[in-house]
Amino acid sequence: MSLTIDTANIISLIGADSGASASLQLASSALAAQSASATVTPDSATPITVTAVDPLDQTRLNKYLSALGAPLKMGADAANIASALVPVMQSLIKERPDLANADFDFSSDNGSIAVTSKTMSASDQSWLQGKLNSSASLVQAVKSFHDDAVAGYSTWADADGNPLSAAQTQAVSQQADKLTSFMSLFSKLGSEAQSSLMKGGTYHLSSDASSGNTLNLAQDPGSATGFLSFMKSVQAAKNGTATFTSSSGQTSYGVLRMDIFGTDSRAIPNFFPPTDTRSLGVDETV
Secondary structure (H helix, E strand, C coil), X not given: CCEECCHHHHHHHCCCHHHHHHHHHHHHHHHHCCCCCEEECCCCCCCEEEEECCCCCXXXXXXXXXXXXXXXXXXXXXXXXXXXXXXXXXXXHHHCHHHCCCCCEEEEECCEEEEECCCCCHHHHHHHHXXXXXXXXXHHHHHHHHHHHHHHHHHHHHHCCCCCCHHHHHHHHHHHHCCCCHHHHHHHHHHHHHCCCCCCEEEECCCCHHHCCECXXXXXXXXXXXXXXXXXXXXXXXXXXXXXXXXXXXXXXXXXXXXXXXXXXXXXXXXXXXXXXXXXXXXXXX
């Protein structure tokens, strides 16, 4: 006997205070419906006694809800990473114009930032890594993404009744460092958002469509110049300043207001314990 959690629905519910309250009320009602105990005896198996968890004790449910909120927090962290990266990339172009179009990516690495590149020399890659790590706001944003991922994993394990040991927490932290590379994450978020835009015309960054500044959330942000161009489209979409010119030549204003980091995106990793436990409301005793 179990209550299956619909992860997507709970995440969407906890996005608002009223939704979280509704989740708790629904779960309490469901738990109350399981007030009776039962003994299940499968053929050729040891009897399993199933007993209901106290429906008035919402501690475990609150832990699951908290864990399921981790991807939303990580989306906000990704937005902070992108914002902190803008001045760093602007500075990079001024200091090293030879690296303006060099492809690279970066990820969390034990409290700092690690840079990877298939085209940069080892010395240039080392210089860029030092450049990124010199930005305290960028390092902190990357650390927050990592920490929120670890917290979600740990809270879920605790709700399952399997709290992590210090050694396990360290192992999970190392896994979280390898969760994602951020330029790749930005690209996935942008492409996902671009696919939802209206077809049959062109979006422009501002009301001046004749400027030719096309809004394109699906462009490659994997270099300094590419990232800054990408962020112009991201900002225009968020601010609602973009226009849409249809194939017939009609221009519409205020048709787009979208924060690519503020949605329940499939691009944000779901980082939870790799167990079969995805239910709550009952305890099993073999």
